[in-house]
Amino acid sequence: MSIHYDSNNKIFHLKSKKSSYIMQVVKEGYLAHLYWGKKVRETRIPNPLRFMDRGFSANPDKRDRAFSLDTLPQEYPSYGNTDFRNPSIHIELPNGASITDLRYHHHEILSGKPDLEDLPATYVEDDSEAETLRLQLKDEETDLYVSLFYTVYQELDVITRAVFVENNGTNELLLSKVASMNVDFRESQYEMINLPGAHVRERDMERLPLRRGKQSVESSRGASSHQQNPFIALVRPETTECTGEAYGFSFVYSGNFEASVEVDQTSQSRVTMGINSFDFSWLLEPGETFQTPEVVMVYSSEGLGEMSRTYHKLYRERLCRGAFRDQERPILINNWEATYFDFNEESILEIADQASKTGIELFVLDDGWFGKRDDDHTSLGDWFVNKWKLPNGLNHLGKKINEKGMQFGLWVEPEMVSVNSELYRKHPDWCLHVPDRRRSESRNQLVLDFSRSDVCEEVLSRITSILESAPIHYVKWDMNRSMTEIGSKSLPAKRQRETAHRYILGLYWVLEKLTTRFPNILFESCSGGGGRFDPGMLYYMPQTWTSDNTDAISRLRIQYGTSLVYPSGSMGSHVSEVPNHQVGRVTPFETRGHVAMDGNLGYELDVTKLSDEELQQISEQVQVYQSIRKTVQFGDLYRLVDPFQCQNYSTIHVNENKSEAVFFYVHVLAEANGPFDKVKLDGLNPDKDYRIIETGEVFGGDELMYMGLNVPYPDHDFKSVMWRLIEQQ
Incomplete structure (x- = not known):
């Protein structure tokens, strides 16, 4: 048993392989956090909660001036009843008030791990792998039920968290915030690690001591973003790669998120993670429910390396799915940096012919194969073959590439539409937009409104037709802009702030349909490189294009930071030509190969222009990588030298x-x-x-x-x- 309940003291003890998580129902049903850390045998609690009368800390029970929610370490705090810190849930009532008072109502312990409706999440293949605690809180005034789900994996130091909200009352309720988890640590001697960055400079590692007040990382761009990743960790000041405590929080979601740490007046630290409450609300009519995405919490007493390897194993084996979860990934060549939009069937087959002689296993045709796509001003949404470039179509091209002993792959960007496209001219309201406001373009494109079922169904139909039309074994699914003017014609005014989350739910619906229908296609996620490198996408696509920056030296920091959470087998990493197209650097071919082999090896260059010596190097790199890729893609990663601390x-x-x-x-x-x-x-x-x-x-x-x-x-x-x-x- 991983989950134990002491009914006499109302204590819940969650035990993973080497850690314990303990909470207690106190006073009149408040759920308090007691401990999360190295595993303990019993729950005798040598450091029980202590209370005292503190000035300006209000008391829910006036007879007990020592007890206040303002200082109580809690599991899922609500707003308005003496806790002045950051709440986990915020609800607007019909009378204009926003007070909720959540108390313990019921709990049950379940074998295995329930699925989350319409959302990606970690899973089990056998119920013996995990146990789940469903702990239900209730607000008596509104008949609002909030179920906290805690799943404990037996053989990993992992606890997953998610929240299910039910409006069982007679009035509509407006959720303006609903986090997926909260943990109140009873101290603040920690440093916070996060992964900030930018396009072509993703996932730097930043580590700073906690300060009093609130510190947060977030995205409001519609995707998890290049600028921040949906991950933070709290570590002790002395924690290193190999020693010390680390607490990781990773959000299984691909849209707007917020992760915050608030250090309060008594040096307690409140960690909250979930959908970003900025520009978010969700209307709950009587009888309606809301499911939050999942947070994966990992504890390590053996440094950052052990925390990372726990995430890697879980995400490799119990987040990624399908035929390619356990299959070695092919070595590919992509024509983008070789040709950009300027190609035809003949030039593509010349590149494929030369690549096949080196042993490369997969050819990927990138942007420009559809509509009238000669540059980035046109044709997104028009998913039919550009017959001027490919007069014989995709099927003929794919078979020709197959005859050379290579698989055939294709780039698509189904979430976008060009203003200059047949799709937009026919359906100008199918993009995200707000009436009477301009439609801001980025990369000369708009974002299709995936919150609409008719848009999702049409995109699914068009992409399905393409994938059925040719021998396609790989799809690179791109998304090349952030969201602006986030609104939907299909939603009433009071639901407009649901658009961004409904978009992500629509995206997940499309991806579930596609990956189920085409189980033998390897899907790779991309968003201008690493702009949506998150666990939510890994659920559907087991690898991600790590960055549009293919410079080997830039990639050292990018891949190192990414590895804090994500396994090497999820990182697409390519050898490109020099001078590098992003930074102009000239690096040895051998070094470019070594850096790319530290993930999923691929090539992004025109092999028809390489010397015999360089082609021989590719052949040798391919042979070497074939001998090591199982270990690289599925083995345990140990980081030895940190490029953020030194150049090497x-x-x-x-x-x-x-x-x-x-x-x-x-x-x-x-x-x-x-x-x-x-x-x-x-x-x-x-x-x-x-x-x-x-x-x-x-x-x-x-x-x-x-x-x-x-x-x-x-x-x-x-x-x-x-x-x-x-x-x-």
């Missing part, structure tokens, strides 16, 4: 039984008369010996982990190594 970078991937490993190291800038560097490896079996294939040397796992391994002296900028380690029998 190193990781190692270790397979499940620790018999094979792949070590990467990149030294960014050479230094005259510089030091010799070594790297201490991690994740190996100290009792095994390992042979380094590239050097022939044999060392003990203990030697490599404790003494360290010399790396080559950097005699030029951007020097890298990739070494394969194999157990020596």
Whole structure:
């Protein structure tokens, strides 16, 4: 049993593999948080809650001036009853008031993990993998029921949280905020880590001490965004990659979100995560319900690395789904940086022919194959083949590529529409817009209104027709702008602020239909690169184009930051030409290959213009990657050298039984008369010996982990190594 209830003391104890989460019903039904951390055997609570009369902290019971919700650590705080901190839920009542008083009403313990209606979420394949606590709160005045769901995975230090709201009263209620989780820590000696960034500069790592007041990260762009990722962690000041406590919070959602930490007057820390309440509301008529997305909470007592590996394993095995969840991903070539819009059937087949000779396994035709798409001013939404470029159609092209021994893939951007398109001329109100306001364009395009079922059904029909028309094995699903003028013609005025969330629900509906109908197509998510790299998309598409920035040195920080939450097998990473198209940098072909091999290897260049030497390097990289990709894509990742702390970078991937490993190291800038560097490896079996294939040397796992391994002296900028380690029998 993972979930225990002490009925005498009204204490709930949730036990994962190495952690405990404890809460208690106190006073007149308030749900208090007691502990989350390293696993304890019992719930005798040597540090029970303490109360005192504090000035300006109001009291729900005037007979007890020591008790106030203003200082009580809570599980799901509401607004208006003596708690002045950030609430988890905020509801507007018909009389204009916004007060709710949620008290414990009922609970049940369930085997397994229930699905979330219409939303992506982690799952179990057998009910023995997890237990779920459904803990119901009630507001007596309105007959509002709020069910808190806690799922505990037996073999991972994971607790998932979600909330289900029911209006069982006779009046309509307006949800203006409904978070998916809240945790009140009884201290504030933490640092917060988040992943800020920008387009082509995604997921930097920022780590700062908590300060008094509220600190938050959020997106109001309609997608999870390049600017912030739906993830934060609280860590102790002394926490490192390998030691110390870390608490991770990851939101399984692809739209607007907010994650906040509020440090209060008594140095307690309130962590809240959910749909961004800015420009959000949801009308609940009597009898209606609302389901929040899921938050995945991970505890580690062994540093950030262990937290990350827990997320990686869960997301690889119990978030990603379908045939490609456990399949090695193909090595692909994409024509975008080779041709942009300027291509025809002949030039595409020339690239495919040359690529096939190197052993590349999949050709992806990018933007420009449809409508009258010669630039980014036209044709989004017109999902029919551009016969001027491809006179014989996609089916003929795909079969020709198949004949060369390669699979065929296709780029699409179904959520967008060009003003200069047949679709827009026929349905000008199918985009997100507000009457009498201009329709702001970005990349010369508007956003289709996926909150509308008729739009979703039409897009589904058009994309289905394309996918059925040719031998397509891979789809790159792009989304190249943020949302503006967020409104829908299909919704009444009082529901307009539901549009952004309804859009995401519509998107999920389309993706569920498509991925179910085409189980043998590998879908890759993209939003200008990493603008929607989130767990919600991984549920439908097991990999994401990590960034539109293909420069190998820029990618060190991007891929390192991404790995804090997301597994290597979810990261698309390509070798591109130099000077690099984004930053103009010139890096060695070998280094570009090594950085790309640290994720899902692909190529983004015109192979018809490469030298024989470069083509030979591609062939060698392909062969090497084929020998290591199972370990890279499905093994355990250990981060060894942090490019945010120094310029250099190193990781190692270790397979499940620790018999094979792949070590990467990149030294960014050479230094005259510089030091010799070594790297201490991690994740190996100290009792095994390992042979380094590239050097022939044999060392003990203990030697490599404790003494360290010399790396080559950097005699030029951007020097890298990739070494394969194999157990020596």
